[in-house]
Amino acid sequence: MFDFISAIPAAGSVINALAVIAGSLIGLIIKKRLPERITMVAFQVIGLSVLALGIQMTLQSKNVLIMILSLLLGAILGEALELEDRLQNGLKGLRTRMIERGWQFGGDHLVEGFLTAFLLFCMGSMAILGAFEEGVGKPPNLLLVKSMMDLVSSIALASTLGIGVLFSAIPLLLYQGGLTLGAFYLNSFISNALIDEITAVGGVLLLGLGFSLLHLKHFKVFNMIPSLLLVVIFSLFL
Template sequence: MSGTILNVITIILGSLIGMTVGNRLPKQVQESVMTGLGFVTLVIALQNAAKSGNIMIPLLSTVIGVIIGELIGIDTGVRRFGGWLQEKSAQWSKETDSTGHERARFINGFVSASLIFCVGPMTVIGSVQNGVDPNNMQLLAIKSALDFFAAMALASSLGLGVAFSAATALIIQGGFAVVGIFIGGALSAGALDPNNPYLREMTGAGGIIMIGIPLLLLELKQIRLSNFLPALVIAPLLVWLAAILGIKIYF
């Protein structure tokens, strides 16, 4: 859990610095920063999507995953939670605008940052590794540094919601770390290899989901991106099912 705690701290620190600096930057500069971050996120998303060995797995995972997400309303729940956090933060800071532009800005920051910080191979592999070996936090340390600068850039435009996304990172990465603690002894030597088919296809599905993040950051289209998250579970399940049925997924 040490790596997860470090990551949470860096997200909060980066957000606070970004909010402080962002308030002093002209709106045009803030918009340019968000555009640049959107470009970088798109490149990372495409790189992750390209790691798939068979694009049909992420494709099917995305379709099945978003159907499940829409039916159970994941995005609605995430945004309600973000709205609740915004209302609480407004009460604590005695702000009066808890329903208008600031509310939408908070929720957008919370959702976008949560997806950026938690959808990717570093989240899964790094957290499980840290759970298996508490002294092994190298991958999460690298992720923490990256998230620190991403949080600064995001918070300079999207504000306090980015800082609250640290709670999402704590829950998700902490959950994977706990999994690592309990199953560490049962993991094979190559289970956490990024070239493991299960991780490759989950990374590919995550890359496809991340392609939608720049659309949110640049306000090009309001999509219910959180509804695609079940694809991260569906992808390794499809790999497992193919193995059970003797279907070759790599050629």
């Protein structure tokens, strides 16, 4: 089985993305049959779960200065580039085209669904370690386990947040696949400390997303995405 899988570039990430697509489709089918009050409760539980996971991930930082500096400069860069506004406009345009073609899956939480799924599926240690594991030539055991977990999670997310969850499979594939290729070429630069700092920054992004989902305070989380690149640079050179 692993001989077949290893013949596909970044096979673990490909399987993971397919699992998210399959789970999202199941969730979209279920969504139509759920009462609104059930959807509302599920939405609140997801928000609280995102907050809890964000706290857990943030505490993994061993160098708070690097985390703060990455987030600060990353947020400023993202705001200057208006990343979240561009994302919103792009997804809304896609939703409009789907509605014109008779698709009614967009819902009111298209952007929230996309961001929530992307951050949950991509920012955890398992995503990073799994991609690195495959990148150094080992079987993608971690990513296969993660795929099963994401299959279940995407069912729950899509049934609550809609089709945005399905679209998260695209950046998931690009992100994890990119990490796999990066690990292949930059294996000597990868350390547990680097993984901890990436995870911690991802945790802060999840905290911002959790507050937004619960309507406690809106944060433009996608504008903070450049922080994930900056934390790698700072961790390597500071």
